[in-house]
Amino acid sequence: MVAHSIAAIETTEFRLPMVGELRWGSQSSLAEARHVLVTVTLSDGSSGVAEAPPRPTIYGETAATITAIVRDELAPRLLGQPATTAWARMAAIRNNHTAKGAIDIAVHAALAQSAGQSLAEQLGATRQRVRVSYILGIGARDEVLAEAERVVGQGVRVLKVKVGRDWNEDIARIHDLQAMFGDTVELYADANETMLTENAADRLATLRELGLRYCEEPLPVEQIRARARLRAQGILPIIADDSAFTLRDLHRELELDTFDILNIKTPRTGYTESLAMLALAGAAGKGGMVGSQAGSTIGTARAAIFAARPEIEHPSELSFFLKLREEITDRPLQLVDGWLEVCDALAVRIDPARLREMTVRG
Amino acid sequence: MVAHSIAAIETTEFRLPMVGELRWGSQSSLAEARHVLVTVTLSDGSSGVAEAPPRPTIYGETAATITAIVRDELAPRLLGQPATTAWARMAAIRNNHTAKGAIDIAVHAALAQSAGQSLAEQLGATRQRVRVSYILGIGARDEVLAEAERVVGQGVRVLKVKVGRDWNEDIARIHDLQAMFGDTVELYADANETMLTENAADRLATLRELGLRYCEEPLPVEQIRARARLRAQGILPIIADDSAFTLRDLHRELELDTFDILNIKTPRTGYTESLAMLALAGAAGKGGMVGSQAGSTIGTARAAIFAARPEIEHPSELSFFLKLREEITDRPLQLVDGWLEVCDALAVRIDPARLREMTVRG
Structure with missing residues (x-):
């Protein structure tokens, strides 16, 4: 098996207008979802996407912090490294749960594409x-x-x-x-x-x-x-x-x-x-x-x-x-x-x- | 006692060149400190400062995420509100420990100045x-x-x-x-x-x-x-x-x-x-x-x-x-x-x- 490395990680903030307003806990509500789409590209050109949902009251993340932590801390630790080691490398950075989670899922999707498998098989x-x-x-x-x-x-x-x-x-x-x-x-x-x-x-x-x-x-x-x-x-x-x-x-x-x-x-x-x-x-x-x-x-x-x-x-x-x-x-x-x-x-x-x-x- | 409200919160990223390199844990090192100075101004013009040290491997923060969370989530919850309620209001936002900590300390410094007290007395x-x-x-x-x-x-x-x-x-x-x-x-x-x-x-x-x-x-x-x-x-x-x-x-x-x-x-x-x-x-x-x-x-x-x-x-x-x-x-x-x-x-x-x-x- 070829060890694919991570060639690129991109983030795109997008809007998701909602039918109603979501409320949870005692402090939180949400009228329009704003999430970050994370795209990971591997060295063989295969790619995968996943979604990071910013939840400031649950994980302390916003779209801006997700974008910043990917750019400044996570991508520099991952680019050029074997895709299968992504999660272990990201463990060095605390919190930032959905930024790391989205990269990991996007890596899996890219690896599945690369292997010609479905994500379910993988x-x-x-x-x-x-x-x-x-x-x-x-x-x-x-x-x-x-x-x-x-x-x-x-x-x-x-x-x-x-x-x-x-x-x-x-x-x-x-x-x-x-x-x-x-x-x-x-x-x-x-x-x-x-x-x-x-x-x-x-x-x-x-x-x-x-x-x-x-x-x-x-x-x-x-x-x-x-x-x-x-x-x-x-x-x-x-x-x-x-x-x-x-x-x-x-x-x-x-x-x-x-x-x-x-x-x-x-x-x-x-x-x-x-x-x-x-x-x-x-x-x-x-x-x-x-x-x-x-x-x-x-x-x-x-x-x-x-x-x-x-x-x-x-x-x-x-x-x-x-x-x-x-x-x-x-x-x-x-x-x-x-x-x-x-x-x-x-x-x-x-x-x-x-x-x-x-x-x-x- | 007058209930002072928070009039402004500013962040300034600054460099601190070090004598040597600091290492801790198994994953972390630091060659030049880059911290964020937080300045809080109250409605009576008194102000206080404190320092947020970004520690991505301990709290998941960087200078960029500290700046973003203050601007997008913390300041909007605090501006115009009584200074003494700052910490309770910030509790709604998870993690972001040093961003919230610096605001709280700067608020205390501003309140001490306003009251003509030293921080030690306060x-x-x-x-x-x-x-x-x-x-x-x-x-x-x-x-x-x-x-x-x-x-x-x-x-x-x-x-x-x-x-x-x-x-x-x-x-x-x-x-x-x-x-x-x-x-x-x-x-x-x-x-x-x-x-x-x-x-x-x-x-x-x-x-x-x-x-x-x-x-x-x-x-x-x-x-x-x-x-x-x-x-x-x-x-x-x-x-x-x-x-x-x-x-x-x-x-x-x-x-x-x-x-x-x-x-x-x-x-x-x-x-x-x-x-x-x-x-x-x-x-x-x-x-x-x-x-x-x-x-x-x-x-x-x-x-x-x-x-x-x-x-x-x-x-x-x-x-x-x-x-x-x-x-x-x-x-x-x-x-x-x-x-x-x-x-x-x-x-x-x-x-x-x-x-x-x-x-x-x-």
Whole structure:
């Protein structure tokens, strides 16, 4: 096998107008997505693209910092080096999660092209289709239910419901959704660290009685012993997200046994570290799902291919594209009865004319 | 009291040529410091400055990302807002430690000026002088010993020795230093997470027998239970640095009881969070020291004032200026028999002509 080196790394900032406004956590909202497209070219001329979604409140990145860190720190460490060593070389630079993640995924796409393989073959992603969930926004009752109706009409069959701002309202919303959809739609909860040690067990029990499947990050991540105790009670499977951003975090969390299912976000850990995390979690008997970093169709397609790994047995958050009004890809993704076809994700390409139109000039 | 609001935040990138090259960890080196000076102006015209040292391998920041995050995310959240709420408002943005830290310290300096107080009065920093340590570089034996001789000649009386690359060499170097300086110089170790669970207890015992005072981060930070067990053995006081970057990290570390002395770095947690961390650590019976982020004289002066808090009872790493050939301040700092006078730190000002000369034009 020829060891291809990295010949070029380019970044392009682009706009993605949204259908509505996205809100999450207590501090964050998003009216128009502005992402960075990363293109990696190898020494044999093959190339790959991936998407870095700037999330200042989650990872501290903006489009400007992503562009700067790629130009000033990451590209200088990678140009001329073997493509297969990219992730290890980037590990020297802290944080900048989605900048590094996008380079890693673009490298994989380029290597797959070079080898005449599909990305699915390259990743060992053998499923034909992946189960998809949708993250329901926070807002007034009518808005939330209208959004749910719209996306269920578009093929969503699993909804993730944010809880924690107002528990009684949260429960009322869950009742509303169950009244609307009955058994056709499954629900689970994301508490975004808003529960208290005094009420978390009761609240998880309530969610279980309501038939919800999981709860993501019930307690503040720094309360590591309380989280371990809560998980040991086995009330409802607990999903780790904020507590396990990286492989090093995951080692720590597994030492304390704080969760049941790992939420892997390929934009923040690339394919390389995502594969390592999936293997480590699996060896410890933990489940896996693929999370959303609110990616556009190109980012979601890349994540969907990873979600076709056989170890990913829980629904993955691969539906943010339903919130976007315009795209830079040559085709949309579609959901049918809760599933996304992996061959559709593999077929997605950038449309150069659309990309030009949406490019933000520096 | 009038609630002053923030009227302006400016950033200036400047160069700091060094005497030698600084190396740390396994990935990092530094030949010329390039830092960002942050100036905050309040609504009453008072102003303060502080220094953000870009450390891509520690915090993922560069001069370009610091400039961008201040301009695009931090300043828009702060301009027109009460100065006393600055840190809380910046908490919404993740990472970007030294960008946020510099704004917070500059806000404190501006508020002190506005109130006609010294920064020491404002911070409750009551000591007249602070005990200083120096971080000895990694390198060939002759270089390291020559550097030690030079800085001890300049008033250093505590040396922090990096260990972990080659244990036998490390021990030989400690013997060399003890032969050179006898009891006039105290030593402690920084293992930078390089020990193993199998050898850490033995190595700490060896360091204790050699008379070293502490060891910083003996084990990989993700091995949180092994770190707790090692600390419980009480062989040598353990300093927390990488394991406790933030207040949230500190809560987690105190839950598991993994360290004895907290290394607080004001450039990464500003004055506001540094004060909160010092209080929390103290309430848990932990000691405190002030660490170096390789600050120039302005950054070191700001850190030295914090180190004059009565709770800081261990030597602080306030001597990086000994490595710099040129400065942007109107006076140097000096060490006398291991001590730095706080009144000297309080007197340090930026020299506008020197700053102009060292400014990097964008």
